Amino acid sequence: MKKKALTMISMVTALSMTACSTAPNTAATSSTAVSEETQASEKASEAASASGKYTPGTYTGESEGHGGTVKVTADFTEDAISNVSLDLSVETESIGQAASETLVKEIMDAQSADIDAVSGATETTDAVKRALQSAIDHASGTDKSASAEKAALKDGTYTESASSFGFTGDMVGEVTIADGKIKDIKITEETDSATGQWFKTAEANLIPRIIEAQSIGVDAISGATSSSGAIKKIVAEAIDEAGGKSDEWYNAPEKSTETVKLDGYDVIVVGLGGSGLLSYCAAAKSGAKVFGIEQAAAIGGNSASVYGPMAINSKNLAKKYNDGKDYIDADDVYKTWIDYVGTDEKADVIRKAVDESGPALDYYMDNFDFEFDGMEGGLIGSFVRTDWDKEWTVYTADENNTKWYVLGPDHTFQFTRALDKAKAMNEKNDYMLELKGDELITDENDNVIGVRCTYYDGTTYEVYGKSVILATGGFIGNEDMMKEYLGHSATVIGDMLAKGDGIKMGQSVGGTTYAMGTLPMIHISQVPHVIRTDDLTADQKAILSALAVTTDAPEITIEGEKWGGDDASGTDASTGLTVGIAYAPGFMYYTVWSQDDIDTIRTKGLSETTSKAIVNFVGNGGELPEAGTPVEDIDKILKVGEDFNDVLSGTPAELADKMGVDVSKLADSLGTTADSTDKFYLVACSGWSYGTVGSLNIDANMNVLKEDGTPIENLFAVGQDSEGVCNADGKAYSPWGGQAQSWTFVSGKIAGENAAKLAK
């Protein structure tokens, strides 16, 4: 058996490797693939028809999910699927990956791809269904290759909708089919743009690629995976409505295998978010020839979504908003900061972070037209020190300060204006979007001489230059690194492209890290899975959020321990600053509601405190009822919350089982006994993180440091890739207000100027 099985597996692997075109959305569409594939499927169909409905063996199918390609591997006997495993590692951990167990159970029960979608994980479910169908087609010898005749489409314009990133409504689009082809795709309604610029990048780049390839198997647009997924869903629905089979339209265009060399640069910047493009500007202004590498289809990164930077005594802002006088005691900020991190190991860098905060802003205001008049009075108070009433500032928004996202001013126009100005400073200067920096190129003496990158179409780019600045935004989007350094991944608000690439590149040439255990930036609390479907109304969703974020209920951790309250958990003893949920295990906790509490809410409504809870940070735009207004549909709200993994309910024993914790410890935290039959409801409150802080170790010149503390002369790190040096392991991100954004200006200016100096 073993020998035969091996050949089978090697054949299947070969098949899945080369002829995944039988599986929807696969690369291998070349002619050779087809012949192997036809041979294989002919052999399989012969075998299948000879005995059971399948040719026993292991078959793998692939398809495009929310975050990339998902894989389904199924073992078949002659008549059944005997085992199935899913590789959903590209999907969001708390959504797609969390659906894995349910999907496997459904597949084994249904013994087919005809399974129900898991609530909130429709895109993942659809991809698993397509991939499984491809494996089934293989096992049953049914030819579904890209070359196979697709079902004909009826010409017409079809209006479809799909839930997307937006919190307050679905995306709606019109797809025109003409002569059996996808002729046009128009998005007529979307709410993604309320949160940022990313939908526009999907609309501008993905739609032409779908039409050109006549396929929905093209890659999602980097930085806009949700919007891309929704657009693809709309086209798939239209194909099905036009009489086609959308599963047949997932063949992936062939990737380029070319290599392009670009050289002669003084400074290469990896990542054109805030700190990267500010580095680019400073290097160009200092006379360097600069090349910028950006993975997403637009510049700005998470910096495009921020309110603004800390601004310690900017001369320009002082002149405009404080009669030209300094407006904050920099020494007090410096001393408080050193006390907070509890060491003076990086005192020289923190001194710069304070003293250069204002001057760096002035430099970019004077030389690259940055504006910070977003808020009345220009300067606003610190989050934590009320006496620092002029501590940070806010970007001026586009269109005369009128264009705001839910989370901040739309200020990308300022980034574009600055980058274009810097690019024009030398005819050699350039940058590329949808280009991912993969690794540093070194010479025979291990000196850094460039960056190897991959373009969205598969082309390899090798960019050569005298120095490299790493600005890839930290590692919040890398679940393995999050678990390694912080024990848990986090719920993320912002783009997930910050996958720790810069930190890994720095380490690959001997760079070390600093304070990787600093807790992630968290300013927003909300249920971990925002419900985007119409299973609940916006007002009902607001009530669910209020039950999660209210301070009017006991709290327990994911480990079943009591949390919050006046035992000072979450309070930093050295400064007395409350830093809250970032300290909770898994950066989340549950609010606890007894059956009596829920009965009271049903008949007497929410408490004063809960009815005033702040629920619209990443909320669905719903209104909370007045305190005392009966909430008759509270059971439905909790039931749907449970479907979306925002609520757990049951007796202490049942809850302990669901949470994987000790029942007596949990019962104690619930104030009852382990054998109690009372029902409790636990509503998840998650800290939504902006990003990580732990980073590469750098000196005050922004040079990456080796184990022995010596600098790698031509390697720099900025922004979140170096912000660890201003923070401390086990502590929340320094909470003054706007500190991270200020660091993009300070670190960007210093690194850009030093890298340019090096090239001279």
Ligand SMILES: Cc1cc2nc3c(=O)[nH]c(=O)nc-3n(C[C@H](O)[C@H](O)[C@H](O)COP(=O)(O)OP(=O)(O)OC[C@H]3O[C@@H](n4cnc5c(N)ncnc54)[C@H](O)[C@@H]3O)c2cc1C
């Ligand atoms: C919604 C939101 C609001 C925020 N508000 C504030 C605020 O008001 N004030 C504040 O101080 N901070 C705020 N922050 C924190 C903010 O992230 C930091 O202040 C700062 O923007 C980080 O800048 P950065 O340059 O390190 O990262 P980013 O601006 O995210 O830039 C990183 C860039 O690197 C690119 N990239 C990643 N990997 C690669 C690769 N391998 N190859 C090529 N390119 C790559 C990314 O696509 C991105 O463009 C907020 C964050 C979020 C998400």
